[in-house]
Amino acid sequence: MGNWDGLDRRKFPRVKYPCLVIIKNGEGDDKEVILSHTENIGIGGVCVILKKNIKMFTQVEIELDLLDMGDHIKCNGKIVWNVQRKSDAKKKPLFYDVGVEFESLPDDDKKRIEDVVSRLVRHDREVPYT
16 A cells, blocks of 8 residues: 555544454464554454555455453454554664554444444544545
């Protein structure tokens, strides 16, 4: 993907909500497991911060810990965008913001995420809308 043009094309609002995320990419013995955290979250997907890029349209398994004492949310996802962050510091890794769209997200998990987003919206947190 080219330069980020600043446009927000999301169907659902997202809120800044750091939670733990595990992304599994690949199959069989080649499966890569990446542990990171979210930049923001919405009922349609998440933005995660990664040390490496994942190609657009790659299918992944995703596991989220909402830190709400509930079970981890597990579903499939698809990489829908990626942007390399700018860095002025030398010898530091460049990070990527990677957008993952949820696929096959169970209704009860969607409701949990919706509750988190709604609660933060009510408390006037910054929420980008499209």
